[in-house]
Amino acid sequence: GESVGLHLPTLSVQEGDNSIINCAYSNSASDYFIWYKQESGKGPQFIIDIRSNMDKRQGQRVTVLLNKTVKHLSLQIAATQPGDSAVYFCALDGGGGADGLTFGKGTHLIIQP
Amino acid sequence: DTAVSQTPKYLVTQMGNDKSIKCEQNLGHDTMYWYKQDSKKFLKIMFSYNNKELIINETVPNRFSPKSPDKAHLNLHINSLELGDSAVYFCASSQRGPVSGNTIYFGEGSWLTVV
Numbered sequence: 001g002e003s004v005g006l007h008l009p010t011l012s013v014q015e016g017d018n019s020i021i022n023c024a025y026s027n028s029a030s031d032y033f034i035w036y037k038q039e040s041g042k043g044p045q046f047i048i049d050i051r052s053n054m055d056k057r058q059g060q061r062v063t064v065l066l067n068k069t070v071k072h073l074s075l076q077i078a079a080t081q082p083g084d085s086a087v088y089f090c091a092l093d094g095g096g097g098a099d100g101l102t103f104g105k106g107t108h109l110i111i112q113p
Numbered sequence: 114d115t116a117v118s119q120t121p122k123y124l125v126t127q128m129g130n131d132k133s134i135k136c137e138q139n140l141g142h143d144t145m146y147w148y149k150q151d152s153k154k155f156l157k158i159m160f161s162y163n164n165k166e167l168i169i170n171e172t173v174p175n176r177f178s179p180k181s182p183d184k185a186h187l188n189l190h191i192n193s194l195e196l197g198d199s200a201v202y203f204c205a206s207s208q209r210g211p212v213s214g215n216t217i218y219f220g221e222g223s224w225l226t227v228v
Contacts, residue, residue, distance in 0.1 A: 101217055
């Protein structure tokens with residue numbers, strides 16, 4: 001079956017530094033990957049996505065890297081701000097049908113002033 | 114306007130009671146979901162509905178039953194509540210397109226506490 005894991009449950013970085021959150025997956029049939037941000041007391045919010053035919057995608061201060069060879073996904077956040085403090089989830093989609101996404105366990109990103 | 118809205122946001126109830134959580138989406142999506150998030154923040158899918166048809170039922174006790182009166186609504190009914198049902202329940206919706214993937218949009222969550 002599918003499994004999605006994260007290397008670190010908690011990541012603490014200084015404000016202004018860059019942060020990298022990692023995610024490993026096992027289902028090689030996954031063709032679509034998403035990063036979500038969940039702030040305290042709120043629902044997960046879409047940050048950025050990437051398809052399996054790409055290895056990098058950039059957004060505003062965020063970059064997602066996909067390495068299909070080792071089944072690894074990462075989220076890079078540049079120049080972190082206090083508002084970046086949240087739990088970040090990677091999620092993957094096996095494609096086809098109406099099945100939902102499979103979520104990783106989440107990484108709690110803490111921005112130190 | 115809130116894209117995916119669910120009520121109530123907080124619910125405290127006694128064991129054995131029956132309760133419902135309502136959900137509505139105004140995104141025009143054709144698939145809706147219920148996810149459960151436990152105390153360790155782990156998100157697990159419970160149900161999905163596509164065009165009013167149940168697609169997934171992930172080993173959820175039959176005390177939980179989704180009800181979809183139309184494409185924009187997916188309510189969650191829970192019978193005979195147990196202590197272990199305490200969690201945050203998220204409603205969500207998505208629209209799988211030819212180019213975009215299955216991006217799911219979540220509601221703000223319903224915090225259920227069973228005492």
